[in-house]
Amino acid sequence: MAERALVTICEFWSAIESRQLTWHLGDDPAERLRYVAIVCRALGAAEAAQIVEAALHRLACARTSEQRKRCVAELAVNLQQTNDPVDALISRFARDVPARAQHWPVRHAQA
Numbered sequence: 001m002a003e004r005a006l007v008t009i010c011e012f013w014s015a016i017e018s019r020q021l022t023w024h025l026g027d028d029p030a031e032r033l034r035y036v037a038i039v040c041r042a043l044g045a046a047e048a049a050q051i052v053e054a055a056l057h058r059l060a061c062a063r064t065s066e067q068r069k070r071c072v073a074e075l076a077v078n079l080q081q082t083n084d085p086v087d088a089l090i091s092r093f094a095r096d097v098p099a100r101a102q103h104w105p106v107r108h109a110q111a
Contacts, residue, residue: 002097005039009090012036021076022069029072030059043093045084051075 012032015024025032033056040049055075062068079086 005042006090006094006097008032008035009039009043009093013086013090016076016079019076022072025072027065027068029068030056033059033075040084040086043086043089045082045086045089048079048082048084048086051078051082054078 011024012021015021033052037049037052037056040046040052052075055071055078058071058074059068062071
């Protein structure tokens with residue numbers, strides 16, 4: 001499952017950097033974002049996790065697809081401004097995947 005987490009965060013962060021987050025997350029972004037928040041915490045990107053969790057709260061109140069798209073756009077902007085060194089944390093996580101594979105919180109990610 002650590003490998004899945006690595007792929008998820010790499011795809012997610014790439015979508016932010018390429019300004020394709022709305023397309024990447026699709027019409028129902030909440031489930032993917034919940035997992036991304038878990039992965040951010042596992043990486044040590046606490047600020048990024050808080051930003052994603054705040055977006056999840058805003059998405060819960062969004063009633064239309066346009067409101068959801070606006071929430072996702074704001075999320076992308078906020079994550080681009082995070083103080084967390086996400087690229088470096090992803091790189092460190094990738095190097096440590098074999099060791100982390102035994103201890104990954106699988107049940108929490110699927111709950």
